[in-house]
Amino acid sequence: MNRIALPVLLALFLASCQPAAGLTVSDAWARPGMAGGNSGAFFLIENPGEADTLLLAASDISQAVELHRTIMEGDVMQMQPQESVPVPAGETVAFQPGGLHVMFIGLKADLVPGDTFELVLTFEKAGEIVLQVEVRQP
């Protein structure tokens, strides 16, 4: 093994460790809401790479931000707070009405269609992803 081959092999090896592409979050929107009330945000997480986990959602538009899942049993709706949300390798996880959503509790001001705000999602591996969320009627 000569002096040139070793760095080349090392570089190739490191390159093969990189995921094919990074995790992306798109189509972020939130429902309108009134000051003191609640709202929900929705988006698509596409994960072409290795398995990851959504750990946290944060925003300064409300007193608290939580990850929730709506569960329907027959006609009855129940909300379940989620400590974290797994994002399996090669899969798309949809946050959408009637399912997973980010819940904003105690809005500091009215959310009106056309407004935008920042939402920071923290993933175990992909780290922080900052979203611009648009307020609109579904």
Add this chain to the structure above:
Amino acid sequence: MERKFIWVTVIIMVVLAGATTILLLTQGPSYRGVLYEPPLPAYDFSLTAADGETVALHDFRGQVVLLYFGYTSCPDVCPTTLAEFRQVQAGLGVDAGRVQVIFITVDPERDTAERIQNYISAFDPSFIGLGGDLPALEAAWQAYGVFREVDETTVTAAGYLVTHSTRSYLVAPDGKLFLSYSYGTPADDILHDISLILEKGIGK
């Protein structure tokens, strides 16, 4: 022999075609919601509006009433349904005044009538939100088969959540409970049914 066979076939076909026509003519229009058969008088609730006035179901005789039970802290299912009702209302055009959306709280501890009205006016200013005292609300929940339960175990910054049923109800202009819809029924389906009711003069 062969001619006889042809005649028998022709007669069978004519009989079948006639039977199908009669069946189609005698069958009522088909609704996309779940039909109450027969439609029975809808429970005539008497609740409180934002201005403190008492509002009863019979105040809306002559109109189609879309009834939904929810709460203003509801993060997902209630706003989804109300956004659909907003689309229904917008799609009615000139018939908009012939339909009234009414939202009744399942969370009287936090939902004052005023808070409810603020909440649903954001969807459509014509919607009416109703609260009231517990016995009057309980009677309405029970009469419409609404399940609601304060979820004490789930820890959330929202204080508490209310687990509740999500069906909406359509009351015909004569005050009879006519149809119900499960969560997620498209606005187009509800519009279709309302148009049919108005067109056929159901409950007039």
